[in-house]
Amino acid sequence: MSDNSQKKVIVGMSGGVDSSVSAYLLQQQGYHVEGLFMKNWEEDDDTEYCSAATDLADAQAVCDKLGIELHTVNFAAEYWDNVFELFLAEYKAGRTPNPDILCNKEIKFKAFLEFAAEDLGADYIATGHYVRRQDVDGKSRLLRGVDGNKDQSYFLYTLSHEQIAQSLFPVGELEKPEVRKIAEQLELVTARKKDSTGICFIGERKFTDFLARYLPAQPGPILSVDDGKPMGQHQGLMYHTLGQRKGLGIGGVKDGGEDPWYVVDKDVANNILYVAQGHEHPRLMSYGLIAQQLHWVDRQPLTAALRCVVKTRYRQADIPCTVTPLGEDRISVRFDEPVAAVTPGQSAVFYLGEVCLGGGIIEERLQE
Template structure:
C-alpha cells in the first residue's frame, strides 16, 4: 500500500512518515509550498523547511517531492483572509487552508498524481469507522488536539486520510524523533499564520490593506484614544490599545466592539464588564462531518476558539444557519472565527460565527 505523507519540515510529520515506514508501507514524502514571499531578512522559510524534509526523508530512506500550491492558496485562502479583515471580522485561515488546500487540492494530488492509496499528515487527531461512518476523534494528547482546525472535513476526506501520530503524546513524538536521529527532533513548533511568519501582524497586514486610524471610545462615546485601524484589533483584546487605566476603576481597557460606519473602536473597563460577554451566536457555512446534523435540536459542547475548554451549549439547526445558546455567558466570542461542536471525544463539525447576542 502506497501512502503519501504531507511533510511540513516539522517533527510531527517527520514521525508520521517514520511510523508508516516502520509498519511496512510504501511511503512517499511530499512537501507542499503555499507561500512565495520572503520574510524581512530576505529568507524564505519554505526553503529551510524543505531542507529539513529532505534530511528526514534521506534518514528514513523514502523518496520525496515538492508541490507548489501558492496560487491556489492565495486565491482560496489569502483573499478570504483579507476580505474578512476588511469587514472588521477576525478569520481563521488555518481552518480554511485545511478545507481548501491540504484536504482538497493536496489530497487530490496525492491520490491522483502521485498514485497514493492514502494521504497521511502529522495532525494530532484520530479517525475511526463506526456504523458505516467515519468519525473524527480528538487526539490522545488533548493539549495538542487539532480537531478544531479539521472541523470542515467530511466523509469523503476522512475515507482517504490517516493521522499516524494521533494516538501519541507530543513528548513521545519528540522521543521517537531523537531515537531515530531525525533532524527535526528538537525543531521548535511553528506558531501563528504561515504567511506572516515572525513579522508583527500589523506590519504584515498594512502591506495589503490601507490603515485608517480613528477614535477609541467608551460605551458613552467618550474619546479614550486613537486606534491605528479597526482591522488590527479583535474583540476582547487588551494589549496594544495605548490607553492608561488611570481613571474610573483603574482597571485595564478591553475591546468590546467595532463601529465600521464611524470607524470607532469601542472599549470597556475591566475584564468582567458585562458588555464583553454574550449568551448565544448564529453561525453559517456549517460542515457536519457525518454529512448531517445529529438532530434538529440537541445539546453538546463547543469551542469558540482553539485552546478553549469545552463549553456546554444547546444547538438549533436551520436550513442554512445554526443557532447556539450558551449554558454560561461567554467572553469575547468573535465573528469570523469558527465554532466547533463536540459530543464527548467526537468532533461533529464546525461553522463560521456570524453574529453574537450580548447578555
C-alpha cells in the same frame, strides 16, 4: 495485522517534528511511504521570511534518513485564490478569520489530497495533525487527539467523512513529548525544532506590518463603550479583535481605576473601536451565537435541537450548549453560562465526547 505494504501513503512533510515522526510511524506499520513538501507562498521570499527553504531542507534530511522519496509541489496560486484573498476580505469587513481552518479545507485536504491521489497514486495522505480517525458503520469520524494540549480537531472541522477516510493521522494517538522522544531516538534534524506558529504557510512575522501591506489601515477613535469618552486612537480596526487587552495604547486613565481595558466592539461603518474595563464587562460577554457556513463531518444537516459542547476558539475549555437549527445553513447556539470574547469570523466547533461533529463561522454573538 493487515498487509499495508501494497498501500501507498503520501505524507505532507512540513519540515516539522510531527510530520517527520508520522512518516516514520507509517513505515513501521508497513505502508509504502513517500513525502510531499508544499510551497504555498510566493510573495516575498527576499525578506526576513526564508524559512520555507529551511523547512524544505529539513524535510529532505528527514526523508533521506528514513530512506523515502520526497516530492515537491507549488500550490501558491490555489493558496492565494482560495485562502488568502478570503482572509483579507474578512479582515476588511471587520471580522477575525482563522486562516488555518481555511488552509486545511482548501489546501491540505483538497489540493494536496487530489494531487497525491491523481498525480502520485496515493491510497492515503497523512499529516502530523493531533487528531484521530475512527471508522464506524462505513463512515469515518474525526476524534480529538489523545494529547488534550495539542488536539487540533478545531482546525479540521470542515473535513467530510470521505476526506477523513482517505487520511491517516499517526501522531494523534500520542502525546507531544512522546513524538519528540521518537524523533530524538531516530536522531532526526527536526527533533528539537520548535513548533511553528503564525499564519498557515506564511510563517512568523509581525502581523500588523504584514497586514498593512495588503490592506490600507484607517486610523480612528477609541471610545469607552460606557460613556463615549475618547480613549485614544487605533491604527486600524483590522488590528484588533474582541477581548484584546494588549496593544491598545491606553495606559492609566484618570479616575479609571485599576482594571485593564478590553476591546468589546467594533463599529466598522464608522471606524470606531469600543473598549471597556474588566474582563467580565457585560459587553464582552455573550449568551450564545449565530453560526453559518456550516460543515458537519457526517454531512447530515442538523434537523433537531442538540445538546453538546462547543469551542469558539482553539484550546478553549469545552462550553456546554444547546444548538438549534435555523433553516438550511444557520444555527443558533445557547451557552449554559455566559462566555467572553465570542468573535465574529472565528469558528464555533461542536463535540459529543471525543467526536468532533463539525462547526460553522460565527456570524453574530447573542448578548441577551
